[in-house]
Amino acid sequence: MELVIYPTDEETTVKQGVQTSPPSASATARRARAVVVALAVLMAAAISVSLLLGRYPIAPGEAASMLANLVVPQAPTWTEQQATLFFNVRLPRVLLALMVGCCLAVAGAAYQGTFQNPLVSPDILGASQGAAFGAAVAILLGLGSVGVSLLAFAMALFTVLLVLLISARAKGNHMMVVVLAGVMVSSLFQAGVSYAKLVADPTDELADITYWLMGSLTGAKMSEVATVFPIMLLGCGTLFALRWRINILTMGDEEAATMGVNARAVRIVVIVAATLITAASVCVTGMIGWVGLVIPHLCRMLVGPDYRRLIPASMLMGATFLLVVDDIARLATTAEIPIGILTAFVGAPFFLFLITRKKKL
Amino acid sequence: MRMALEKKLRRAGALLAAAALALCLAVGAGGCAGGGDADAGGAAVAAGAAAEQDAGAAAADGAGGASADAGTYEFTDDLGRTVTLPTTIEAICPSGFTAQQVLLTIAPEKMVGLAQELNAEQLKIFGEAFADYPAFGAVLGAKDDLNREAVAAAAPQVIIDTGEAKKGAKEDLDALQEQLGIPVVFIEAKLSDYGAAYERLGEMLGVQERGAELAAYCRDAYQTTEDAMAGIPADQRVKMAYLLGENGLNAIAKTSFQGAVMDMVADNVVMVDDVSGKGNGNEISLEQIALWNPELIIFQSGSIYNTVGDDPAWAGIAAIDSGNYYQVPNDPYCWMNNPPTVNQLMGLQWLPRLLYPDAFDDSIEDVTRAYYQTMYRYDLSDQELADLLQDAVRK
Structure with a gap:
């Protein structure tokens, strides 16, 4: 069942034991820290570039002075329309891309550690499908975009709760049961979404649901950014604080107990935090796949399997990745390309790469 | 040895990731530059419209030093929303596929872009010039593919939605209008009375004559069929x-x-x-x-x-x-x-x-x-x- 694509801690430890160079562990740590710093720099660069790129002409100097104007009043060299576009369209979109990318990647990394399964992504417990069902129902009811987001968020949490309650009653390998229950409940809601699509009015509702399922940051508003930010901060903060304990989770419950960590409690907290940020992401952007699966793996290649470095690296790389992909989504054509499609274009080939690479090991 | 190999692999991974990101950035920038060229047509149209607008404003100033507010009025659309519109509208944009069809009939010359590109047969009917128009995607509600910045760059004075009133449409159009700083209006258009929609649009866009012509045609066509069917049980x-x-x-x-x-x-x-x-x-x-x-x-x-x-x-x-x-x-x-x-x-x-x-x-x-x-x-x-x-x- 368990696919070992990357070296686990134990393997690494064994190899290090064979090696005769003790400083290699700290050297790896130092290198990993350098990678994290480099990722942060890369993200900062991507943010600056993204803020300057757009289909509406805003000169770099104007963008900079508009931003500076928030702190120190500047003589306006920009038009009102430019300011409206910059603050209502471009800025919220860049912020949302960063936040959602960060959340999906770190949730994916956390789930992968918790379930000791490298093929797990943030929607493993049904959060995405639950949210999709909530959104589809809200669209059919004509609730408007706020109602759609609210119902999507609520249904995402409800679905994960349902999965956990079901698996709590089941016997056998607990982690296996949780994943199985997640898959089953997901497919239940997937059927619900299909039915919603069947009865939807094709001229708008059906297209609306379809775009929602493909995910996009198209309609990003500052109000949405402000609403999901506290939830995301709480969830990401919790995962960041627990990153050392997630390391221990990957070693198994008994090992954790000998180190004085209550694996069960940690696992629950990690699942709750990761679910919260997944739900918060999905409810405003729709379904964006692959980020949560691919980014943690990329980061593992860069900084190794140690969650103390993997968590911050995933956050930074996830944010940068989604920002850059979204730049393509909004810049490539005059219409938008749903970002869920673009992430899958990158994600699927990478997944195949991982599978073929495994054979060689 | 294995350690060294692993390091190499990791380094290769890092390089790969960096290269992928760099490539993404380059593609993004390239897309922007390329898109800029493609937009030239739309921008030119918009610039032309803006110039006309300026001319109109100058004329108004000359006439009696009218204040800036004289150029606008309050319009109530068919969702009951009150929207401030310019008195003279020279640049419009459809919100989606149905609105595009309606606008192509009443005021194609005022359109600065399309929701969806026209195919060869449609270009033959509506004019080859539309081949160079940007296609922005459509507004739908919760999620859609309308490229906000691209629409704003084409500088329409109003974005027009037509069709049947949907629940939640009011809120969605308000949100779009606030985000873009461009008025968005909804005009109801249904089979039994397309005439009403054309009259409203004619009034709003300053093409009353064309609006009246289309309205009369639609009502006449509908009535003729209705009358004939009355005779067939x-x-x-x-x-x-x-x-x-x-x-x-x-x-x-x-x-x-x-x-x-x-x-x-x-x-x-x-x-x-x-x-x-x-x-x-x-x-x-x-x-x-x-x-x-x-x-x-x-x-x-x-x-x-x-x-x-x-x-x-x-x-x-x-x-x-x-x-x-x-x-x-x-x-x-x-x-x-x-x-x-x-x-x-x-x-x-x-x-x-x-x-x-x-x-x-x-x-x-x-x-x-x-x-x-x-x-x-x-x-x-x-x-x-x-x-x-x-x-x-x-x-």
């Missing part, structure tokens, strides 16, 4: 079916949103429990069609019209045996639906004349010419008319 209406799909096994069911024209003039034999409002209708079986046994069938373009006559599976169905089956013309838009908007008005005139030729004084050829002339300002040549109607009239 329900039990004498033709039992028909509208089939589509690559096997001809999808049908627009009775009472479907897509089949409003059929319900008005014929007896649609396709009655199903869960009527689909989708453009591709309900899936049905050939046995069921045989059971219904329609006297007349119309096929959508792209279906089996050309092969059905020789298909033994379809032999025995009255419409096919008697050769009483036709193909719905598809240029510039399908005459029946897909999406159902002002194009339905052509179907509304064609279908009853096909079913009951004696109930009308004029021919299908007459109304087709008039429709293209009035709605699209396009004069069909004799050859074009013949091509269009090739499979759509009784032989």
